[in-house]
Amino acid sequence: MNAVADTWLQRLHLPGSPTQLAVLRIIIGLHVFAVLSSPAIPLLDRIGATPYPLAHSALPDGLADFVDAHLALPLREVGLLASLLLALGLFTRTSAVVTTVCFFVTQHYWFRRASFHDDWLYLCFDLLVLCFARCGDALALDTRLPWNRGRPLAAPQSYRWPIEAMVLGFAFVYVSAGLAKLLPLRKGLLWLDGSSAQAFAGEFALDAPIRLLFGTLPFDLAVQWPFTLASWATVVIELGAGLLLWSRRAYAPVFVGILGLHLGIWMFGIPGFVQLALVHLPIFLDPRHFARMDPRRA
């Protein structure tokens, strides 16, 4: 590992791999396809769910209601096709833009009705990155089209900045989560005593997979100290995501910590975010690992 060029700003100038970016495009495309084909969105429509009062939109109220009423469900169908094309790398630039628009609109509908705490939301930034990235230069049907044959590859750094932008976005989400728990600091001190985690565990005790695995809860949830430890660990892991911008040496411990955090939360009842972390796995791999599969330069 090159210790000299190791901070985020330095890494931006390093060469990237078209294949690494393509792998990310395929994974994100398939994940968006899975999101848009989830039974959850039609289920919301079927039960007639209305927007949750605390779930605000950046759009003005009238426009937000119009988007939900007339665009969300039809664009979900378009998004399914576009995300599949994105994964296949066919008409990649167009399909990336269409997928992004459809995803933003569909998620607007979902977010306002699903009590708004949601991991799907954090794919928005990745999709924006793909809209500007040369993500169809490898592992893409586009490269087989007659009019694209012989198209030269871009400069090697062109394949690096999208990966590093997603590292920045990933770190941003987790550092923000850590700050939300600590701020304002007078509230953060209360949160760190573990009572919040304890209350959530109690609330979801009937939903906890760990209860099924053990046959009972593994410990009495009225005991606070395990939750105090877990709360401190959570904040350390989430704020520790900032180290991703400092050095690549932080990639493995931060990623394992985040995955462990989400698996732990899931075991106590709350699913989600595990998928989001796994989708981002390729951004933490060294581009040199993909070099053998990269298309040859003309």
Added chain:
Amino acid sequence: MKPWPKALRGLVAGALTLNVLDLTSTIEPSFIDHLRETPPRSEAALWVQLALAAVAAVLLVRALPAIARTVRALPIPRPALVVLGLFLAIDAVHVALRQEHYPFSNVGMFSSAVPDDLAATPIRSDRKILVLEPTGVQAMSFLLEGNPWFARYDFGFDYKAGWIMHLYATSYSRALAIVTEVLVAQGLPPPRIVQVAWSTQTGELINREPPPAGAP
């Protein structure tokens, strides 16, 4: 004068940033505080924090040319830099103010402080859907139903659909109708919405009370 060591400069910058965020995070009321109010800040602390914020503002203004040079030198195409930078900048404002307006988020889930007596209570209660099975009464967990490894009934939910039913099955009549339809098709009696209590020591149901008047 010798410049400060890089690590010390980083620490000071971090502390000043945290101070500013501590101030901005109380400008607007946030849903995060709905369970427990944040203890008030003393007037003396406020003045000290404002003075430190002024220092941070001066340092930031002095650093702006260097920051602008760094941003301009980033090897990112200009349109991407503008769009992505704007998105993150607006998101950062939401983090600072602890607000959420789709698609911008402060990532504030599970950030609420809760009253101590709620946290340590050995018994919790809520309205749940109960299913009468041949082996006894079961409390429906839609979060478990959203996971193919743990699901008991054949709803075909993923974890998001499970979450939706967790939120709405006891409050939307059409949601309960969907649950009833699936259970009846599996030869089970229609479920009932009941106020139940469970132990936070064992995670088991400990009593069932009659449904409140007017409940379906």
